[in-house]
Amino acid sequence: MKSIIALMDYKAKFGSKHFDTPYRSGMDKDKLTHYFNELDFRVEYMYLNEINLSKDSYSGKDVIYTSSEDIGYKYKSYIEDIIFALELSGANIIPAYKHLRANNNKVFMELMREFEGLTNNISAQVFGSMKDLLMHLDKITYPIVFKTSEGASGTGVSLINTEKELIAKVKQINQRDYNKDLRDYGRSLKHKGYIRESLYRQKFILQEFIPDLQNDWKIYIFGEKLYVFKRPLLKGRGIKASGGGYDNYFYGLEAEVPDGLFDFAQEIYTKMNVPHISIDIVFDGREFYLIEFQSLYFGTAGIPYSEGYFTLKNKGWDFVNNKLEVEKVYADSIAQYLEKKHIKKTEHIYHS
Incomplete structure (x- = not known):
């Protein structure tokens, strides 16, 4: 064993x-x-x-x-x-x-999207301070999606329409320590040429806005099992589909999945080389866009709410009507991942 x-x-x-x-x-x-x-x-x-x-x-x-x-x-x-x-x-x-x-670090998530080559059809910029932002203000096009690096269920996400709104938002997400700020100000008086710390050093993301969306799709892939649910943009929640309440979502066969969505998700999953993943995807009628992803410790509500899961067969994606426990789905994905890893290692040794 x-x-x-x-x-x-x-x-x-x-x-x-x-x-x-x-x-x-x-x-x-x-x-x-x-x-x-x-x-x-x-x-x-x-x-x-x-x-x-x-x-x-x-x-x-x-x-x-x-x-x-x-x-x-x-x-x-x-x-x-x-x-x-x-x-x-x-x-x-x-x-x-x-x-x-x-995981719950959207700045590094965006950087991973770049160096893993996950998708290239949606742009994003990451910043560590107000001063970083000020160096790039002339390159920002509005409206733009603002995200704090931390936060789940849509918290920290908002649509920014003007430069003034953006500056105010960056200030809003920072909790200042006025005693330390005062000490740093004193350094500037004491030491000629000393550059003060930025007062606003909470990292954040600016992501390209995709207009006229009505919903997104949350997809979990655990090995050979794919779970999906559709999350409508509910009134009063602005551009946020996440956090709208699981009873308001549509699962499995009711998710109204457009052709190509599962293939798009599967391609991301394959590139990531992980046993399981949670992916947020939107579709503008022409292209699919990867909005966010998590490779561990993500919500699993789509499993108990779904009557079953999809799996890739020779002729396409088939729905398997079988409710499974989260622990079963998780264990299967780990075992399948390790088996594939063992096969690849054996093949490498053999060909060497």
């Missing part, structure tokens, strides 16, 4: 699950163990704080892990340190550390 390490947070939470019990407790670890056992995997659960790189070797070991959406993302930062160190030590981190870095 193959072994896999599953890293939990300090609350013994692993992963994300809609309708979890107790509330916000993540996946059911007993169920997860059961489904992995069926796939010939033995799961060893460990707390992140139990990792000791000075005593134990994790080189070559398969490691799955949780992320976090704690307030201020302070614990998530700790998780990043542990996972990056494990990856550097030679552990097989699933998914790789860069995907954790992009």
Whole structure:
């Protein structure tokens, strides 16, 4: 039986699950163990704080892990340190550390879109401060979509129509520490030539606006299973489809999927080389656009709300009417990913 390490947070939470019990407790670890056992995997659960790189070797070991959406993302930062160190030590981190870095970090997500070559038909710019923005104001075309780097369910997203609105928005998202700002001002008086810190250093994204949209589609791909739901733009929510309430969405066969949407999503999934992914896609009648993605610790409501999933067959995408538990879908995707990775490794050794 193959072994896999599953890293939990300090609350013994692993992963994300809609309708979890107790509330916000993540996946059911007993169920997860059961489904992995069926796939010939033995799961060893460990707390992140139990990792000791000075005593134990994790080189070559398969490691799955949780992320976090704690307030201020302070614990998530700790998780990043542990996972990056494990990856550097030679552990097989699933998914790789860069995907954790992009989780609830839309600035890095946009940078990943570029260096992974995911799509090139929608432009975006990332900024780390007001002063960064001021260097590029003359290149910005309005209206434009403003996004804070952190935030889920549409929080931090707004449509900006003028330069004045943009400047005000950047100021709005920053919480200033007036004592530290005053000390920095003092440095400028004391030291000739000293350049003060920008007062507004909260990173953000400006993304190209696609007009006249009525909805987006959220797609999960877990190995060979594809879940989809349509999210209408509800009155009063502006350009935000996310966060409109799961009872207002349309799942599976009711999602009114345009031809080519699943192929577009599958191409992104293949490029990302991950066991599972959540993708937000819009369609303007001519082209599909990748708006956002997450490769771990994303919402899973589309699974229990759906009557089944789509899978790619020789003649196209077939719908399988079968309601599955999140733990089953997750375990299957990890096992399939590792099997494909083993096959590729064997083929590489053989051809070498």
